[in-house]
Amino acid sequence: MTMAEHTEDEQRTPGKAPPRRMCAGCGKRDLADGLVRVVLGPDGALAIDLADSKFGRGAHVHPAVDCVTKALRAGFAKAFKAKVEGSIEALSDQIVEAADRRIEGLLAGARRGRLVVAGADSVRDALNDGSAELVLVASDAAAATKFSEIQEAIGQGKAVAWSNKQHLGSLFGRDEVAVCAVLHEGVAKAIGSARRMALPFAGSRSEAWWSSEVR
Numbered sequence: 001m002t003m004a005e006h007t008e009d010e011q012r013t014p015g016k017a018p019p020r021r022m023c024a025g026c027g028k029r030d031l032a033d034g035l036v037r038v039v040l041g042p043d044g045a046l047a048i049d050l051a052d053s054k055f056g057r058g059a060h061v062h063p064a065v066d067c068v069t070k071a072l073r074a075g076f077a078k079a080f081k082a083k084v085e086g087s088i089e090a091l092s093d094q095i096v097e098a099a100d101r102r103i104e105g106l107l108a109g110a111r112r113g114r115l116v117v118a119g120a121d122s123v124r125d126a127l128n129d130g131s132a133e134l135v136l137v138a139s140d141a142a143a144a145t146k147f148s149e150i151q152e153a154i155g156q157g158k159a160v161a162w163s164n165k166q167h168l169g170s171l172f173g174r175d176e177v178a179v180c181a182v183l184h185e186g187v188a189k190a191i192g193s194a195r196r197m198a199l200p201f202a203g204s205r206s207e208a209w210w211s212s213e214v215r
Ligand SMILES: [Zn+2]
Pocket: 023, 024, 025, 026, 027, 028, 061, 062, 067
C-alpha cells in the first residue's frame, strides 16, 4: 500500500472531516463527494468510477467541462505519472454512461431490497405518506407529471427527469414505467450525486434522457 492510499483510508474514518481531493483540472481542493473519480486502466485508458469503488490509481476532477478539458491537457498525466490519451468528447460520453450504469445499478439494488416503487399510483402513495425520497420521471412521461403530488415533488426538487418509459420499464421487468420513487435516503442521495456528475456533460448528446428539468 502506498502512502497516498494509506492517507486516503485514514481520511475515510467515520467522525473525521469528509475527505477532500484536488481537482486535476483547476487544481483546487474540494470535497471528494462532489468530484468525479477517474482511474487509469492497465491498458492506459481512462475509466470513470462513480461508485467510488477505489479500484486502480485514481484522480479527481470537478464535474465541469472546463476542468475535464484542463485535466486532459496536463492534470491527469501528472496525477497518473503516465501519458494519458483521451478527448473531452469521449470522456463526457464515458461520464454520462457511467452515471446511467450507476443509476441502473442503484435502482436494481433498491428493487431487490423493496426500496423503490414504480408506477404513478404507487409513487403518489409514497409521496403522500412521506416515504418517497426521490422521484424519477421518464423524460417522455408527460402524463405522469399532471398529478398534483408529482407536481409538488417537482417544485420541491424531489423529482428529476431521467431515462425514458421503455428503459425505465426494462429495469422493473415491465413494458413501460413512467415514474418511480426511491424510498431509501442513501440510495436517493447516490442517484442524485450520479445525476449531478453527468448533467454538465449530457449537453445535446441525450437532451431528452438527461433533461435538467422535469417537463
Ligand atoms: Zn476543477
